[in-house]
Amino acid sequence: MRKSGYLIIEVLISIVIFMTVVVAIFSNIGTVMVRTERSGFTSEAGLLLQEGIEATYNIFLRDWTVYSDGEYYPAINSSLGEWTLLDGIESNVRTRYSRKVEIETVCRRPQSHPDSGRIVDCAAGEVDLNSKLVRGVVEWVEKGEDKKVETELLLVRTNI
Amino acid sequence: MNEKGLTIIEILIGMTVSVIILMVSTSMMANIFYIDTKSKQSEILSQVKNDLQSEITVGVRWAETLSFSDNELVVDSNVYSLNGGLIEKNGEAITPSSVYIEELEVNDFSTMSQQKSLRVNIAMRHRDFTSVSDSLEVVVSQRKMEITEE
Numbered sequence: 556m557r558k559s560g561y562l563i564i565e566v567l568i569s570i571v572i573f574m575t576v577v578v579a580i581f582s583n584i585g586t587v588m589v590r591t592e593r594s595g596f597t598s599e600a601g602l603l604l605q606e607g608i609e610a611t612y613n614i615f616l617r618d619w620t621v622y623s624d625g626e627y628y629p630a631i632n633s634s635l636g637e638w639t640l641l642d643g644i645e646s647n648v649r650t651r652y653s654r655k656v657e658i659e660t661v662c663r664r665p666q667s668h669p670d671s672g673r674i675v676d677c678a679a680g681e682v683d684l685n686s687k688l689v690r691g692v693v694e695w696v697e698k699g700e701d702k703k704v705e706t707e708l709l710l711v712r713t714n715i
Numbered sequence: 716m717n718e719k720g721l722t723i724i725e726i727l728i729g730m731t732v733s734v735i736i737l738m739v740s741t742s743m744m745a746n747i748f749y750i751d752t753k754s755k756q757s758e759i760l761s762q763v764k765n766d767l768q769s770e771i772t773v774g775v776r777w778a779e780t781l782s783f784s785d786n787e788l789v790v791d792s793n794v795y796s797l798n799g800g801l802i803e804k805n806g807e808a809i810t811p812s813s814v815y816i817e818e819l820e821v822n823d824f825s826t827m828s829q830q831k832s833l834r835v836n837i838a839m840r841h842r843d844f845t846s847v848s849d850s851l852e853v854v855v856s857q858r859k860m861e862i863t864e865e
Contacts, residue, residue, distance in 0.1 A: 606854035616827060
């Protein structure tokens with residue numbers, strides 16, 4: 556005898572289709588949220604990078620010879636209320652990031668060279684005492700993946 | 716025996732399943748709506764942050780004169796001030812009315828008085844969705860510019 560209505564298998568198939576659609580929607584929303592979050596981390600890292608470079612620029616306006624080549628990070632000298640550079644790499648910045656500012660000697664092609672003044676490896680040029688390369692690096696780990704933003708600023712001393 | 720129609724147990728099971736599905740889908744729709752709304756509001760705050768960062772960085776970096784006081788930053792002839800939850804530039808709002816700016820704080824950590832190095836803190840939240848908030852902390856140093864005449 557035929558009975559109208561749904562079989563249990565039909566109900567189960569409907570539920571499976573419904574849940575598949577729901578999972579697909581939530582998965583898409585999850586992806587969008589993760590992207591938004593990642594974009595926020597990169598943006599914050601960019602601001603930290605900017606802070607490092609801008610502070611270093613201001614410090615070198617006054618203290619050109621104080622800092623030799625190496626790794627530093629910016630901090631505020633609380634007694635003077637001004638920027639300073641501390642040795643090493645700053646970790647756990649806002650619980651997530653590590654930050655450093657690398658100071659490097661700049662070498663250029665000598666005056667006698669047809670390409671004089673061009674920045675080259677120090678083995679192929681002369682040290683330019685009036686130039687320094689500042690490289691800012693901010694790193695963090697995001698869902699087990701290493702992330703990094705970096706930038707460089709060439710400082711040239713003109714008020715000798 | 717006429718077996719057409721539904722038994723009470725079938726009706727009850729049907730109603731139970733319908734109610735469960737209705738509850739789950741309503742809850743999910745509410746969640747989706749909430750997440751979507753919050754995401755849009757956060758996006759607005761991010762956009763405001765980017766705009767302010769760009770405006771302040773470019774302005775301060777290449778400024779000839781700089782001064783600041785409570786809730787105010789003066790860059791050359793441009794006056795940035797916090798007024799009624801909006802940041803104004805020379806009296807005209809440069810932040811949208813949907814964003815409430817709670818704080819505009821400026822500190823100078825420069826190593827020399829001629830070239831300032833400012834840290835500008837701006838705290839903001841959405842006017843309607845107060846749980847959506849963000850902050851901007853941007854550091855920018857005034858460039859030393861020497862114009863020589865020959």
